[in-house]
Amino acid sequence: MAVATACRQWGQVARRLEGQDVPTKQAEAITAAIIEVLNDSLENVTQSFVSKAEMQKAPSQNGTSAMYEIDKVTVGQRLDLNLERGRIRDELVNHNVETTNLTNKLDQEIHALRAHMEAAKYDVIKYCIGTHVSISTIGLTVIRILM
Numbered sequence: 086m087a088v089a090t091a092c093r094q095w096g097q098v099a100r101r102l103e104g105q106d107v108p109t110k111q112a113e114a115i116t117a118a119i120i121e122v123l124n125d126s127l128e129n130v131t132q133s134f135v136s137k138a139e140m141q142k143a144p145s146q147n148g149t150s151a152m153y154e155i156d157k158v159t160v161g162q163r164l165d166l167n168l169e170r171g172r173i174r175d176e177l178v179n180h181n182v183e184t185t186n187l188t189n190k191l192d193q194e195i196h197a198l199r200a201h202m203e204a205a206k207y208d209v210i211k212y213c214i215g216t217h218v219s220i221s222t223i224g225l226t227v228i229r230i231l232m
Contacts, residue, residue, distance in 0.1 A: 098119070102112035 099109075099112045099116045102115060103109055107115070
């Protein structure tokens with residue numbers, strides 16, 4: 086019904102153009118061109134608008150999309166945090182190994198120094214005893230000679 090009304094109205098436009106001394110073919114061509122332009126404009130406007138159902142879907146899709154992005158970022162942050170935690174743990178293990186190695190090296194050097202000190206102490210005692218024995222022998226020899 087609306088199409089029939091529109092056709093009659095365009096027919097009236099063509100008659101008016103004819104009433105203005107426009108030839109019939111030109112009036113029909115002008116009317117057809119206007120109809121084509123209006124149809125194209127209507128089609129463009131229709132494409133740029135969104136249906137009510139799509140409008141109602143949009144917030145839920147945006148919410149879902151936002152939640153997906155938030156989850157993706159959260160998972161990425163957790164992964165980065167776990168990787169950093171693992172790296173720190175590995176670094177701590179390496180520090181502990183290095184500390185243990187240094188402690189063992191220090192213990193070995195301390196034991197070597199103690200052994201060296203004991204050997205030096207033994208040598209000092211040996212020379213002291215040797216010196217006392219020599220002095221005592223000389224002293225006894227001098228006392229025997231003088232008596």
